[in-house]
Every structure is written in structure tokens, then in C-alpha cells.
Amino acid sequence: MPSAPLDLRLLSSFLAVVEEGHFGRAAARLFLSPPAVTQHVRRLETELGTLLVDRSASPVVPTPAGVRLAGHARVLLAASNAAVDDMAEAVRLDRNAVERPLRVGIMGHGSAELTPAAINAYRRARPDVRVEIRQLDFTEHVTALTEDRVDVAFVRPSPDDARVVADVLTTEQRIVVVPARSPLADARLSGATVADIAGLPFFRVPGHTPQTFTDYLYFGEEAQRRSTDFAVTPQEVLTGVVTGRAAGSGLRSFARYYAWPGAVFVPVVDAPWESSYLAVRADEENPEVRIFRALAVALARELGPVINSEGLNGEGLNNEGLRP
Known part of the structure; x- marks a missing residue:
């Protein structure tokens, strides 16, 4: 195992190879040479002590270890990109501006286990920002955001309002x-x-x-x-x-x-499946909202299939006999 933190450049090259299925296309996407991308992946494999991609396959596919690392890489790179955006924003912000908390609205149980996972990931990434949790009722599906009572909201279904944009987090029966x-x-x-x-x-x-x-x-x-x-x-x-x-x-x-x-x-076996969403204001400029949104979406990609099928602990639905 590595004795130092993982190099984000290596993770970026590895993830590009996984997503493109080809070293050359990954290099073109990153504006690097193919040998450089190959070297990055090899260095990462050496640091972790395991093969991460199957080079004999066409297209190139991740090994089981590579699949697991790809999920972590997406979260780390999303957080890194959000941090860069945040710092760029910080340069232009008034240094004397009063810091306000990030207000997170949750309707019901939000997006199941993904809700606390996203909040905890944000708290780890931004320990100096206070987070306020606000419970939303059914009537606040849109107004909690448009009336500036919360900054992000876990809601369902997707709000039908041009003032709000939303990302799918889970999709369930x-x-x-x-x-x-x-x-x-x-x-x-x-x-x-x-x-x-x-x-x-x-x-x-x-x-x-x-x-x-x-x-x-x-x-x-x-x-x-x-x-x-x-x-x-x-x-x-x-x-x-x-x-x-x-x-x-x-x-x-x-x-x-x-x-x-x-x-x-x-x-309800013949009803269309529905999704839960993370909603934010369409004109939102708060960099903290962008960081939270990036982390939540990255976690949804990594944890969503697990939550959608049976919850993070592999539990059935309830003690009344209904199971995934």
C-alpha cells in the first residue's frame, strides 16, 4: 500500500483510461502523450501493489481492484475540481463578508443512505463551514429553495420550475x-x-x-x-x-x-420507478453549493446501485416480509 497520499494526476490518468477504454484516447482527452498516461497507470499500480486494468482486453477494462478504485477516484477528483473552483471564487469574494452556513434541506428521508453520506463527505471536505440541516415538508418541494430558506435540497420528484435545477441521486421502485x-x-x-x-x-x-x-x-x-x-x-x-x-x-x-x-x-409492480434528487437554485453562485453538489453526484455514481437495491447495510425493507 502507498505510504503517501495518492497523486491526483495518476488518478486522473487511470480514470481516463477506464472511461475511454483506450490509453491513446485517454491521453488525447488529457492532452498528454500515451507514454505519459501509461507511466501514470503503472506508477499507480506499483504504489497500490495490484493490477488496475486488463491491457489484453479491447477495449481496456478495469480489474476488480480497478473498478473499486475508479469509484474512489471519481469522488476525489470531483472534490479536487470543486476545491479549485472554490479557491478561484474566494479570490473575488469580499474578505470581510460574513460567512453563512450551508443550509441543507431534506424532505422525508431524502435520498436514503446517500443523504448522510453526502453530508458527512462535505463536512470532511469543508470542516470550517457550518452545516445546518432543515427538515422540509411536502409543500416546500420548490419554495424552500426559491424563497432562500435552504441552499441545497434532497427532494422527490424533480421540481418542475425553471428557477431550480436537480441531479438524480437514486432511482427506486x-x-x-x-x-x-x-x-x-x-x-x-x-x-x-x-x-x-x-x-x-x-x-x-x-x-x-x-x-x-x-x-x-x-x-x-x-x-x-x-x-x-x-x-x-x-x-x-x-x-x-x-x-x-x-x-x-x-x-x-x-x-x-x-x-x-x-x-x-x-x-407497486407496474408503476414507473421514480428518482430522488438533489436540487439547487439555477442561478446559484455560492461555491459551497457547487462543492456539495459535486460530492453528492460523485457519491451517487459510486453508491447509488447499492442503495437502490438494498441499502448500504444489505438489509431487507422491513420486518413485514417485504424484501428487495
């Missing part, structure tokens, strides 16, 4: 949550269809909730708002569920975070 005594609870293993859930008493949301969010909640069916209960947080949804007054919907990872006794999570 849809579920509905029903009381354990509901007839639909028997479908916890086999799953239900959109037609099966048409008669559920889904909770209501306030009228000022964005239409894109209500379409997501009700699977695009306005007629499904049958409960008299209103809810703007997952906890309110689950209270309505376990008391038999309402049903809810969400992403598959919802069950890992809200496994309440008396609530059963049923996969």
Missing part, C-alpha cells in the same frame, strides 16, 4: 403503505398493480403543494384523494396509516426508514 389489517397488506410479497391501489384512501395535501409532487404521490390519478386526513410529513402519513384513516405512497427505501408497527409496505 414505488410502494404504497397501508394498515396491516388492509386486504392489500396480503400483497406485501407479491406486489400490487396501479389498478389494485385505485380505491385506497390516500391522504390529502394542501392546495399549494406543487402539482408535480401531487402527481407523484397519487401516481398521476387526481381521483385518488379519498381520505379526509391531510399530511405534509412522512410521520403524519404513517399516523394516518396505522390508525386506519389513510394510505400513503413513496419510494422503496421509505420502508427502511419508517418501519412503524401496524404499517405494511407493498411494492
Whole structure:
């Protein structure tokens, strides 16, 4: 193992080879000579004590060790690029400006395990910047950003507003949550269809909730708002569920975070999968937002497939029998 930190130049050359599948194309992309790129990869292999790419394949492919390193390389290089951008921005900023915290909004459980992973990665990268966590309700899908209450927001689905841009972080199967005594609870293993859930008493949301969010909640069916209960947080949804007054919907990872006794999570097998997003203001100039966004997107590439399938700990969905 290396006795010194990894050289980012070596990582950059290695990652270019992995992504291009060819030493020559990687060299052209980096404006280096092919021998230089080859030397960088060899030096990295020597430092790590293992082969990182299979040179006999066409195109060149990473070895198992190379696959693992590529994920780390993306995160490190993204953080490095974001740091360079930050320093360039710092030169022009007023040195006497009052530092404000990075305000992170989270709707429900955000993007599952990726949410704390991104926040912790940012805290390690920027230990001098204070982070404030703010819980968002369903009505703040867009307004938390446009009204400047948060700087970044973990939301779902993608906001339909030109003032906001969003990156996909996870993509998951849809579920509905029903009381354990509901007839639909028997479908916890086999799953239900959109037609099966048409008669559920889904909770209501306030009228000022964005239409894109209500379409997501009700699977695009306005007629499904049958409960008299209103809810703007997952906890309110689950209270309505376990008391038999309402049903809810969400992403598959919802069950890992809200496994309440008396609530059963049923996969909706024919509903389109939906994504969770990291949203920011389209005209955002805060360099800290760019750093956080770069880290979150890089982590999503590395950890997303694991989270989407079963969570970082390999756990099933809940103790009601529903498993990935």
C-alpha cells in the first residue's frame, strides 16, 4: 500500500483510461502523450501493489481492484475540481463578508443512505463551514429553495420550475403503505398493480403543494384523494396509516426508514420507478453549493446501485416480509 497520499494526476490518468477504454484516447482527452498516461497507470499500480486494468482486453477494462478504485477516484477528483473552483471564487469574494452556513434541506428521508453520506463527505471536505440541516415538508418541494430558506435540497420528484435545477441521486421502485389489517397488506410479497391501489384512501395535501409532487404521490390519478386526513410529513402519513384513516405512497427505501408497527409496505409492480434528487437554485453562485453538489453526484455514481437495491447495510425493507 502507498505510504503517501495518492497523486491526483495518476488518478486522473487511470480514470481516463477506464472511461475511454483506450490509453491513446485517454491521453488525447488529457492532452498528454500515451507514454505519459501509461507511466501514470503503472506508477499507480506499483504504489497500490495490484493490477488496475486488463491491457489484453479491447477495449481496456478495469480489474476488480480497478473498478473499486475508479469509484474512489471519481469522488476525489470531483472534490479536487470543486476545491479549485472554490479557491478561484474566494479570490473575488469580499474578505470581510460574513460567512453563512450551508443550509441543507431534506424532505422525508431524502435520498436514503446517500443523504448522510453526502453530508458527512462535505463536512470532511469543508470542516470550517457550518452545516445546518432543515427538515422540509411536502409543500416546500420548490419554495424552500426559491424563497432562500435552504441552499441545497434532497427532494422527490424533480421540481418542475425553471428557477431550480436537480441531479438524480437514486432511482427506486414505488410502494404504497397501508394498515396491516388492509386486504392489500396480503400483497406485501407479491406486489400490487396501479389498478389494485385505485380505491385506497390516500391522504390529502394542501392546495399549494406543487402539482408535480401531487402527481407523484397519487401516481398521476387526481381521483385518488379519498381520505379526509391531510399530511405534509412522512410521520403524519404513517399516523394516518396505522390508525386506519389513510394510505400513503413513496419510494422503496421509505420502508427502511419508517418501519412503524401496524404499517405494511407493498411494492407497486407496474408503476414507473421514480428518482430522488438533489436540487439547487439555477442561478446559484455560492461555491459551497457547487462543492456539495459535486460530492453528492460523485457519491451517487459510486453508491447509488447499492442503495437502490438494498441499502448500504444489505438489509431487507422491513420486518413485514417485504424484501428487495
